[in-house]
Amino acid sequence: MTTSTGDGAPTLERVDDPWVDGSLHTDAGDVPRVRTILSASDRLGSMKARWGIGRMDYRVTPGLYATGNPSAESPVLVSANYKMSFDRLRAVLHGRDAWILVLDTDGINVWCAAGKGTFGTDEIVRRVQSAALDRIVSHRTLIVPQLGAPGVSAHGVRRSCGFRVVYGPVRAADLPAFLDAGLKAQPEMRRVKFDLGDRVVLIPVEMVSGGRYALLVAAGLLLLGGLSSGGYSLAGVRTIGLTGAGLVLGAFLCSAVLGPVLLPWLPGRAFSVKGAVLGLVLIGALIAGGGLTDSRLHVAAWVFMVPTIASFIVMNFTGASTYTSLSGVVREMHFAVPAQIAGAVVGFGLWLTGLFVAGGLGL
Amino acid sequence: MRYIEDVVSLEFDEKLCNGCGMCAAVCPHAVFELVNRRASLADRGACMECGACARNCEQGAIRVRAGTGCASAVLSGMLSGGEPSCGCSGDKSKCPPDGAP
Numbered sequence: 001m002t003t004s005t006g007d008g009a010p011t012l013e014r015v016d017d018p019w020v021d022g023s024l025h026t027d028a029g030d031v032p033r034v035r036t037i038l039s040a041s042d043r044l045g046s047m048k049a050r051w052g053i054g055r056m057d058y059r060v061t062p063g064l065y066a067t068g069n070p071s072a073e074s075p076v077l078v079s080a081n082y083k084m085s086f087d088r089l090r091a092v093l094h095g096r097d098a099w100i101l102v103l104d105t106d107g108i109n110v111w112c113a114a115g116k117g118t119f120g121t122d123e124i125v126r127r128v129q130s131a132a133l134d135r136i137v138s139h140r141t142l143i144v145p146q147l148g149a150p151g152v153s154a155h156g157v158r159r160s161c162g163f164r165v166v167y168g169p170v171r172a173a174d175l176p177a178f179l180d181a182g183l184k185a186q187p188e189m190r191r192v193k194f195d196l197g198d199r200v201v202l203i204p205v206e207m208v209s210g211g212r213y214a215l216l217v218a219a220g221l222l223l224l225g226g227l228s229s230g231g232y233s234l235a236g237v238r239t240i241g242l243t244g245a246g247l248v249l250g251a252f253l254c255s256a257v258l259g260p261v262l263l264p265w266l267p268g269r270a271f272s273v274k275g276a277v278l279g280l281v282l283i284g285a286l287i288a289g290g291g292l293t294d295s296r297l298h299v300a301a302w303v304f305m306v307p308t309i310a311s312f313i314v315m316n317f318t319g320a321s322t323y324t325s326l327s328g329v330v331r332e333m334h335f336a337v338p339a340q341i342a343g344a345v346v347g348f349g350l351w352l353t354g355l356f357v358a359g360g361l362g363l
Numbered sequence: 364m365r366y367i368e369d370v371v372s373l374e375f376d377e378k379l380c381n382g383c384g385m386c387a388a389v390c391p392h393a394v395f396e397l398v399n400r401r402a403s404l405a406d407r408g409a410c411m412e413c414g415a416c417a418r419n420c421e422q423g424a425i426r427v428r429a430g431t432g433c434a435s436a437v438l439s440g441m442l443s444g445g446e447p448s449c450g451c452s453g454d455k456s457k458c459p460p461d462g463a464p
């Protein structure tokens with residue numbers, strides 16, 4: 001696979017990609033035709049990308065592609081060169097004749113790339129011109145996914161290359177209905193949702209991105225657990241250290257999973273508040289259930305640290321959510337970050353103190 | 364699900380609107396609706412400041428501080444002293460892996 005930009009003679013190298021099953025001859029050169037049935041390796045690739053494995057290379061070569069046997073009248077659908085975006089699009093085009101114009105978005109999906117501006121007006125105009133689209137189709141309409149709109153100015157595209165932008169539905173699954181209705185979207189197709197299923201698929205990537213920090217903190221507490229007024233002891237590592245590491249990882253995992261799952265039911269609007277409440281419930285349940293047999297100072301330390309961890313983890317889920325505004329995030333961080341720092345300092349301070357005084361003071 | 368609403372930066376100037384309907388078509392949260400061939404704010408508090416409406420309003424009737432409502436982007440912006448920058452590689456920020464084309 002190459003990253004050729006195309007120049008009127010569309011790139012033939014792309015025919016080597018496994019999702020290409022031939023090429024179509026047009027007035028402006030040959031266009032690769034893609035399969036509309038996803039293979040096992042396409043599915044495996046999506047799964048790996050969800051866990052953050054190899055997702056930086058998960059891309060297709062930008063340029064024009066075909067599904068079925070498109071003619072000069074067939075619709076043109078614009079997509080990003082993140083392979084999961086491309087796969088989802090070609091899969092719903094099964095049995096249809098269409099053109100797919102893949103933009104170079106650095107392998108990033110439509111919505112995120114639109115926010116960064118790589119899925120944008122200029123890139124559309126460039127690709128329309130480099131594919132010589134005006135010689136391939138007789139109409140002048142581009143169907144752009146609605147979530148690309150933050151980066152695209154429809155009137156800007158029209159002015160620069162004469163193509164009219166029609167925004168398609170938010171979800172690829174609604175595309176067939178949208179096409180069959182003569183490019184009309186039901187209001188429902190224009191709404192972004194954040195259902196349980198949408199939230200759950202985001203858990204793995206959130207866990208992978210935060211996991212190494214949680215492991216680092218856990219390892220730190222494990223080692224520090226050996227400290228005491230009587231010097232360093234492995235027994236301390238095995239008891240206090242291990243408990244500390246376990247609680248940090250437990251708090252991290254519970255918040256990374258339960259935060260997204262319980263999001264609509266956790267009280268408060270600010271994600272940091274939702275997380276803090278979740279953390280209080282978790283540590284409360286643990287203490288009430290008799291699962292925490294540490295010294296009183298250490299119990300107090302965890303009452304601060306667990307909600308702090310949970311608050312931070314759930315606050316970071318704003319980035320994955322589909323409804324948080326920048327102004328809102330800035331507002332909540334204004335109070336949440338100082339509170340989280342205070343919680344961490346007090347909690348960790350109590351925990352450290354507990355290492356040295358617990359035995360002596362009978363706390 | 365609703366987020367913190369009173370800080371939303373969306374501004375709409377009805378006088379400039381020609382009723383083209385673009386804002387209503389691009390908004391993922393149905394913030395705009397067309398009433399008597401004019402746009403109107405149906406649910407300002409639901410705005411996530413994606414900027415799609417403003418960018419697609421040829422009349423310049425809409426203003427919004429567009430950005431990504433992502434805490435880690437704001438944090439890295441704070442730490443580097445610049446604007447909030449989305450440092451994610453794609454799946455995280457406003458990037459539902461499912462459904463969106």
Ligand code: SF4
Nearest residue numbers: 380381383384386420
């Ligand atoms: S896009 Fe602008 S001109 Fe068109 S309806 Fe909306 S506000 Fe009015």
Ligand code: SF4
Nearest residue numbers: 390410411413414416
């Ligand atoms: S900025 Fe985005 S969410 Fe807000 S009104 Fe405009 S299109 Fe809708």
